[in-house]
Each structure stands twice: as C-alpha cells, then as structure tokens.
Amino acid sequence: MTTHLKDLLDQLSGDADWVGLREHAEITCLRTARNGNAYSNSTDRDKGIMVEVLVDGQFAYAGTTDITRAGVQRCYDRAAGLAALANRYNLHKFDDTARPAGSGGYRSAVARPLDEITPAEVQESLIDITSRLKISDKIIETQASALITRLQVNFVSSNGADWSQEFSIITRDFAATAQGNGDFQRRSLGMEGRQWGAEALDVSVMADDIARVAEQALELLDAEECPTGQFDTLLMPDQLYLQVHESVGHPLELDRILGDERNYAGWSFVSPEDFGSLQYGSPLLNISFDPGLAGEMATYRFDDTGVAAEKHFLIRNGLLVRGIGGIESQQRSALPGVSSSRACSWNRPPIDRMGNINIEPGDSSYEDMLAAMDRGIIMHTNRSWSIDDYRNKFQFGCEYAQQVENGRITKTLKNPNYRGITTPFWNKLAMVGDLASREIWGSPYCGKGEPNQAIRVGHAVPACLFRNLDVFGGA
Numbered sequence: 220m221t222t223h224l225k226d227l228l229d230q231l232s233g234d235a236d237w238v239g240l241r242e243h244a245e246i247t248c249l250r251t252a253r254n255g256n257a258y259s260n261s262t263d264r265d266k267g268i269m270v271e272v273l274v275d276g277q278f279a280y281a282g283t284t285d286i287t288r289a290g291v292q293r294c295y296d297r298a299a300g301l302a303a304l305a306n307r308y309n310l311h312k313f314d315d316t317a318r319p320a321g322s323g324g325y326r327s328a329v330a331r332p333l334d335e336i337t338p339a340e341v342q343e344s345l346i347d348i349t350s351r352l353k354i355s356d357k358i359i360e361t362q363a364s365a366l367i368t369r370l371q372v373n374f375v376s377s378n379g380a381d382w383s384q385e386f387s388i389i390t391r392d393f394a395a396t397a398q399g400n401g402d403f404q405r406r407s408l409g410m411e412g413r414q415w416g417a418e419a420l421d422v423s424v425m426a427d428d429i430a431r432v433a434e435q436a437l438e439l440l441d442a443e444e445c446p447t448g449q450f451d452t453l454l455m456p457d458q459l460y461l462q463v464h465e466s467v468g469h470p471l472e473l474d475r476i477l478g479d480e481r482n483y484a485g486w487s488f489v490s491p492e493d494f495g496s497l498q499y500g501s502p503l504l505n506i507s508f509d510p511g512l513a514g515e516m517a518t519y520r521f522d523d524t525g526v527a528a529e530k531h532f533l534i535r536n537g538l539l540v541r542g543i544g545g546i547e548s549q550q551r552s553a554l555p556g557v558s559s560s561r562a563c564s565w566n567r568p569p570i571d572r573m574g575n576i577n578i579e580p581g582d583s584s585y586e587d588m589l590a591a592m593d594r595g596i597i598m599h600t601n602r603s604w605s606i607d608d609y610r611n612k613f614q615f616g617c618e619y620a621q622q623v624e625n626g627r628i629t630k631t632l633k634n635p636n637y638r639g640i641t642t643p644f645w646n647k648l649a650m651v652g653d654l655a656s657r658e659i660w661g662s663p664y665c666g667k668g669e670p671n672q673a674i675r676v677g678h679a680v681p682a683c684l685f686r687n688l689d690v691f692g693g694a
Contacts, residue, residue, distance in 0.1 A: 221373045221374070221375050221381055221382075221383055223286075224240045224242055224268075224373055224374075224375045225375050225381070227240060227268075227286075227288060227291045228240055228375050228376075228377065230288050230292075231291065231292060231295050232292070233272075233295055233296065233299055235272040235273060235274050235295070235298075235299055235302070235377075236272075236273045236274060236275070236314070236315065237271075237272065237273035237314075237315040237318060237376065237377055237378060238270070238271070238272050238273075238295065238376065238377045239270075239271040239272075239318055239374065239375070239376040239377070239380065239525075240268055240269070240270060240271075240291070240374070240375050240376070241268065241269045241271065241372065241373070241374045241523060241562070241565065242266075242267075242268050242286075242371075242372070242373040242374070242565065243265070243266070243267060243268075243269070243370075243371075243372055243562070243564050243565035244265070244266040244370070244371045244372075245263075245264070245265045245266070245368060245369070245370045245371075245564070246262065246263070246264050246265075246368070246369045247262070247263045247265075247366065247367065247368045247369075248260070248261070248262045248263075248338070248341075248365075248366075248367045248368075249261050249262075249364065249365075249366050249367075250338070250341050250342055250345060250364065250365050250367070251345065251362065251363065251364040251365075252342065252345035252346045252348065252349045252362070252363045252364075253349060253360070253361065253362050253363075254349060254353070254360060254361055255346060255349050255350045255353065255361070256346065256349075257342050257345075257346060258362075260338070260342070265564055265565070266284065266286075266565070267282055267283055267284040267286070267564070267565035267566060268282065268283055268286055268291060268294070268565055269281075269282045269562070269565045269566065269567075269568070270282070270283070270291060270294040270295050270298050271298065271318075271568070272295065272298040272299050272302055273302070273313060273314070273315060273317075273318070274299055274302035274303060274306070275302070275303075275306055275312075276306070276309060276311075276312025276313050276314065277302045277303075277305045277306045277309050277312070277313070278302065278313060278317075278547075278568075279298045279299070279300075279301035279302035279305055280298055280301075280568045281293075281294040281295070281297040281298040281301065282294065282565050282566040282567075284565075310551070311547075311550065311551045313547065313550065315378050316546075317524065317546050317547055317550060318376055318378065318380065318524055318525055318546075319380065319524075319525050319526055319527070319546075320376065320378045320379035320380045320525070321380055321382055321521055321525050321526070321527050322379070322380065322381045322382055323382050323520060323521075324382060324383045324384065324385075324520070325382075325383075325384040325385070325519055325520035325521070326384070326385045327385065327386050327387040327388070327414040327415070327416075327518075328414070328513050328514065329387050329414070329415055329416030329417075329418070330415070330416055330417075330418040331416045331417035331418045332387070332416050332417065333367065333369060333387055333416050333417055335416070335417050336417035336420060340420075341365055341367070341420055344365075344420045344421075344422050345363040345364065345365060345393075345420075346363075347422050348361075348363040348393050348422060348425070348429055349361040349362060349363050349393070351422070351426070351429045351430070351433070352393065352394075352395040352429060352432065352433045353395075353433075354430075354433045354434070354437070355397070355433075355437055357397045357398060357399045357437055357440065358395050358396065358397050358433060358436060358437070359396055359397065359398045359403070360395070360396040361393070361394070361395050361396075362392075362393060362394045363391075363392070363393035363394075364391065364392050364393070365389060365390070365391050365419075365420060366389065366390040366391075366412075366663060367388075367389050368386065368387075368388040368389070368663070369385075369386070369387060369388075370384075370385070370386040370388065371383070371384070371385050371386075372384045372386075372523070374521070374523075374525060376525065380525045382520070382521050382525065384519055384520060384521065386414060386519075387414060387415065387416050388412065388413070388414050388415075388516065388663070388675060389412070389413065389415055389416075389419040389420070390410060390411065390412035390413075390661070390662070390663050391408070391411050391412075391419055391420070392407060392408050392409065392410050392411065393407065393408050393425075393429065393432065394406065394407035394408070394432065395407075395432055395433045395436040396436065397436040397437050397439065397440055398440075399437075399440040400440050400441065402440055402633075403440075404436055404439035404440055404442075404618075404633060405436065405602075405618065406432050406433075406435045406436035406439060406600075406618055406619060407432060407600060407618065408428055408432055408600075409457040409600045409601065409660070410660075410662055411660060411661070412516045412660070412661035412662055412663055412675065412677070413514050413515065413516055413659055413661055413677070414513075414514055414515065414516060414518055415514060435619055435631075438631050439618075439619065439631065439633045441631075442630070442631040442632055442633040443630060443631075443632055443633070444632070444633060444634055444692040444693075445596070445620055445632040445633065445634055445635035445636065445690065445691070445692035445693075446622075446632075446690070446692060447690065447691040447692055448690060448691075449687045449688070449689065449690070450594060450595050450596045450687070450688060450690045451591075451592045451593070451594065451595035451596075451623075451649075451684065451685065451686050451687065451688070452595060452596050452597075452598060452637060452684070452685050452688040452690060453588055453589070453592065453595060453596070453597040453598070453623070453682060453683070453684050453685075454598055454682065454683055454684075454685065455597065455598065455599045455600075455682050456656070456657065456658035456660060456680045456681065456682060457599055457600045457601075457658065457660065458598050458599055458600055458601050458615070458617055459578070459680045459682070459683055460658075460660040460661075460678035460680050461601045461604060461615070461678075462613075462615065463506070463576055463577075463578060463678050463680060464573070464576065464662070464665070464676065464678060465604060465606050465610065465613060466606065466610060466613055466641045466644065466645070467499075467506055467533070467534070467576060467641075467645075468543065468573040468576045468676070468678075469484075469485075469487070469573070469610050470487040470488060470489050470609070470610035470611075470641065471487070471489060471533055471539075471542050471543045472487070472542070472543045472544065472571045472572070472573070472667075473542040473543065473544025473545075473548035473549070473552055473554060473556055473571050474544065474548050474570060474571040475487045475571070476489055476490065476491060476542065476544075476552070477548065477551065477552060479570075480667065480668075481608075482669065483667075483668070483669050484666070484667045484668070485607075485608035485609065485610065486608060486609055487609060487610055488609040488610060488611040488641065489539070489542075491552060491554060493539055494539055494540065494541065494542065494554055494555070495538070495539070495540060496538075496539075497538070497539040497642070498537050498538060498539075498642070498646065499534050499537060499538065499539045499641075499642055499645055500534060500537045500642070500645030500646050500648050501537050501645065501646050501647070501648040501649070502536045502537045503536075503537070503581060503648050503649070503650070503651050504534055504536070504537045504578070504645055504648050504651075505532060505534060505535055505536065505578070505579040505651075506532070506533045506534040506576065506577065506578055506579070507530055507531065507532050507533065507576075507577050507579055508530065508531050508532075508533055508541075508543060508557040508559065508574055508575065508576060508577075509530040509574075509575045509577050509679075510522075510528035510529070510530070510558060510574050510575055511528060511529075511530055512575055512577065512659075512677070512679055514659060515575045515577075515659050515661060515677035515679055516575070516661025516662070516663070516675045516676060516677030517561075517573070517574040517575045517661070517675055517676050517677045518575060518677065519574070521558070522545060522558040522559060522560045522561055522569065522574075523560055523561050523562045523569035524545055524546055524547070524560040524569050526545065526546050526558040526560065527558060528558045528574075529557070529558060531555075531557050533557075533576070537645075537646070540555070541554075541555045541556065541557065542554055542555065542556050542557075543556065543557060543559050543571060543572075543573055543574075543576070544556035544557070544559065544571045545557075545558070545559050545560025545561075545569065545570075545571050546558075546560065547560065548571050556571075557574070558574075559571055559572055559573070559574050560572070561574070561674055562672065562674075563672040563673055563674045564672075567668070567670070567672050570667070570668050570672065572665070572667065572672075572674050572676070573665060573674075573676045574676065574677070575676070575677040575678070575679065576676070576677075576678055577677075577678060577679040577680060578651065578679075578680040578681060578683065579651075580651065580652060580653050580654040580656070580657050580681045581650065581651025581652060581653060581681065582651075582653055583650040583651060583652055583653060583684070584652070584653055584655065584656070585652065585655075585656050585682055587650065588650045588652065588682065588684045589623060589626055589627075589628070590626040591626070591649070591650060591684060592623040592626060592684070593624070593625055593626070594623070594624060595622075595623040595684075596620050596621070596622055596623065596632065596635060596690055597620060597621045597623060597628070598617040598619075598620045598635050598637065599617060599618060599619040599620070600617055600618040600619060601615060601616070601617060601618075602616045602617055602618045603615070603616035604616070610641065611640055611641050612638075612639075612640050612641075613638060613639060613640075613641065613644075614636065614637075614638040615636065615637055615638070616634070616635070616636045617635045617636070617637075619631070619633075619635075620632040620633070620635035632692075633692075634692050634693055635690065635692065636690065636691050636692065636693065637688045637689060637690045637691075638689050638691070639688060639689060644685070644688070647685045647686045647687060647688065648683060648684075648685055649684050649685060649686045650683065650684040651681060651683050651684075652681030652682035652683060653681065654681070656681040656682040657679055657680065657681040658679070658680065658681075659677065659678075659679045660677070660678050660679075660680070661675065661676060661677040661678060662675070662676055663675045
C-alpha cells in the first residue's frame with residue numbers, strides 16, 4: 220500500500236533533516252431515517268497527503284490533494300520554508316527520535332465487511348428501526364442514523380518508517396420521542412461508535428434495544444421528576460463513558476496542561492507536578508489508555524507520528540501516573556505519555572488526542588451494586604453536559620433514571636441531573652462493575668485544536684457506583 224509513497228519520498232529534493240509522508244483516504248456516509256421513511260443521505264470523500272519536515276529541530280507541515288511528484292515537492296518546499304520561519308520562535312528542538320521508524324499494518328476486525336451491505340440495505344435497516352420504535356400513537360417521532368466510515372492511512376519516512384492502517388467504523392443511534400400528560404420525553408440508544416462492519420446494522424440483533432428505547436420513552440411520560448439531594452448514584456456505561464471523556468480524558472492531555480489549547484479548548488486543573496502524587500480518585504479507580512482493545516473506536520497499531528501503540532495506565536489505584544500526550548509533548552514536558560498523537564485528516568498535523576480511554580473492570584456485579592444502595596438513583600444515557608475550561612466543575616443531564624430503595628428499583632424518574640468537581644467526584648467511587656457490566660462506546664466528534672479537528676475516541680467502561688452525589692431534577 221505504500222509503494223507509491225516511497226517513490227514520491229525518493230524523488231523529493233531538499234536538505235531537510237527528516238521527511239515524512241502521511242496519506243489519508245476516507246469515505247464517510249451518513250444515512251438517516253425518520254418516521255418510517257428515508258430522511259437524508261450524504262457521502263464525503265477526502266484524500267490527500269501531509270508532508271512533514273524536520274529542519275534544524277523544528278517540525279513543519281504542508282498538505283495537498285495533488286498527489287503527483289510536483290504537487291508533493293511543492294508541499295515539501297512550503298513546509299521547509301515554514302520550518303525555517305518557525306525556528307525564530309522555537310520552544311524545543313527535536314530530532315528524528317520524535318518520529319520512530321516503525322513498520323507493519325493494522326486492519327479493523329469485522330464479522331461482515333462493509334462491502335457486503337448495499338446503501339439500499341442500510342437505508343432499509345434504518346427505516347425498519349424507526350417503524351419498530353412506533354409502538355404507540357403517543358410516540359410522535361422516531362429517528363435512526365448510521366455514520367459509516369472507511370479509512371486508509373499510509374505513512375513512510377526518510378528514517379525508514381513504513382506502515383499502513385485500514386479502519387472500518389460505524390456510529391449508530393436511534394431515538395423515540397413521546398408526548399402525553401402535558402409533557403414530551405426523548406429516549407435514545409445513545410451515540411454508539413465502534414470499529415465493526417455490516418453486522419452493526421443487523422436489526423434483529425438490535426431488536427431488544429429498539430423495544431426498550433420505545434417502551435422507556437412512554438414510561439417517562441408517567442414518571443416522577445428526579446428528586447434533589449445527596450444520593451448514591453449508579454452511573455451506567457452509556458452515561459459514564461462521557462464522564463470519563465470530559466473529566467479524565469481532556470484534563471490529562473499534555474498539550475492542554477502545557478497551555479497549548481488555552482485559547483480554544485481550554486486549560487486543565489492538572490499541573491505537571493500532579494503526576495505521581497495526585498489522588499485523582501478512590502483506590503478502586505483504574506483508567507487505562509488502551510489502543511489494543513478489539514472493536515473499540517480508537518484501536519490502532521501506530522499513532523500518526525508512527526509511535527507503536529501500547530497500553531498504559533493513566534490512573535492506577537486512584538493515583539495519577541501518566542498523561543495523554545504524544546512523543547513531542549513527552550519530550551517537551553519530560554512527563555510520561557502514550558501513543559496519542561493523532562490527526563483527523565491529511566490537512567491537519569497530529570496533536571495530543573484521546574484514544575481508547577477505559578475504566579478497567581472491577582469485581583462487583585450489577586446485582587451487588589444494586590443491593591448496596593439503600594437510597595439511590597440509577598442514571599442512563601447523556602442528554603446534556605457542561606464543564607468549565609479547566610475541566611474541573613461539571614454538570615450532566617441524563618435521559619432516564621430509576622429510584623432505588625433498600626436495594627430494589629421502585630420507580631422510574633425523569634429529567635435526572637448530577638453535578639460535581641472532578642477529583643472529589645472520582646474519590647466518591649465506591650464500587651466498580653465487573654467485566655459482564657462493561658460496554659464499549661465511542662464518539663466520532665471529539666473536537667480540539669486550531670484549526671479544529673474532530674476525531675474518533677473510544678471508551679470501554681463498566682457500571683460504577685458513587686456515594687452521595689449532588690443530584691437534582693429539571694429539564
């Protein structure tokens with residue numbers, strides 16, 4: 220897959236200390252259905268090459284869709300010129316150890332390749348889902364969507380890197396909106412993104428979830444408002460994954476800690492001195508960066524600087540031990556990081572990004588956690604969220620909740636919310652669900668960087684019980 224890139228690399232003329240060519244070819248289709256009918260269809264195609272150069276310790280980049288010898292040479296010349304200009308303001312001098320010479324390949328493991336399902340079959344599946352969701356006249360709207368991506372990334376460099384990666388990714392969702400009793404409520408699957416194939420759109424496999432979503436939308440119309448107060452709270456994976464994303468993933472990005480993102484995406488309450496000393500959560504909290512978990516959204520063999528993907532603990536027994544930073548941020552900060560330099564396309568340089576940020580399973584079953592709640596609330600599926608620029612104070616709203624009394628579910632609650640401060644919140648972690656309670660979730664829309672990059676991230680998390688969270692009702 221990289222023969223043409225090697226030829227282009229060999230034909231470049233110039234005196235850069237290091238050169239890398241990263242080719243990115245992506246086809247993304249968004250298909251939706253609404254109320255038993257096709258609603259929208261779109262396809263985006265994106266292909267180009269990013270030329271990276273290292274000149275006198277400074278990296279610089281230029282991208283092009285002109286994948287010819289002349290087009291790539293122009294990019295090389297422009298990148299070299301930018302590197303020379305940037306050297307006037309160089310904060311750190313790099314060498315080619317910041318671009319390892321790895322080789323090999325990766326391909327998403329799927330049960331059915333995407334080529335085995337036609338666009339018409341995808342649309343029929345989505346229409347079928349919206350029809351199945353319509354179980355009552357009180358359900359006034361049904362929706363279903365599938366975001367389907369095929370991505371190929373190839374990389375070669377002047378110091379011998381040579382690797383290719385192929386990704387098959389689907390993000391699916393569906394929802395039912397119900398109206399009655401002077402109220403309306405929306406219940407959804409929740410955005411579920413993973414590396415998988417056509418098997419992700421098998422309606423028969425989703426039948427139980429489709430029925431559950433429709434029934435719970437109706438159930439919420441008769442539900443009581445979520446009470447306000449201090450409650451033990453069992454956060455289910457379809458909610459907890461976003462909590463991990465916002466209050467662990469983002470604040471641990473090393474470039475954010477270094478201040479690179481403060482103009483746009485914000486800073487972090489975490490400081491460099493906190494690594495190895497900050498008790499981020501209770502001793503039950505173990506959070507890993509794991510690019511090797513099969514099927515997760517951000518599973519890969521190499522990041523976009525060519526660093527080999529490896530699993531590392533970010534938080535171990537509640538202690539903060541490692542940041543989410545690629546090799547450049549590691550060299551700048553002298554802090555441990557991970558293989559997390561990633562780019563969303565050929566026209567963006569790699570920056571520190573989340574990959575698969577996971578809570579390691581514990582040893583508590585769902586039944587164990589339920590039995591441990593005398594007065595508690597179970598929350599499902601994010602509806603809204605807010606978190607400050609330092610990723611410290613937050614508030615989350617959920618779609619669906621259940622009240623627990625003396626270890627038993629007693630009623631459904633609507634409009635549940637909770638709020639907190641990051642480290643006190645994670646230190647309230649009292650029980651961690653076992654492997655049977657773990658679910659894999661992911662989003663294609665994690666935004667960061669100037670110019671902006673929306674990238675795919677994964678979170679595999681079990682259900683977790685927290686003591687005495689600040690809970691309140693209201694839409």
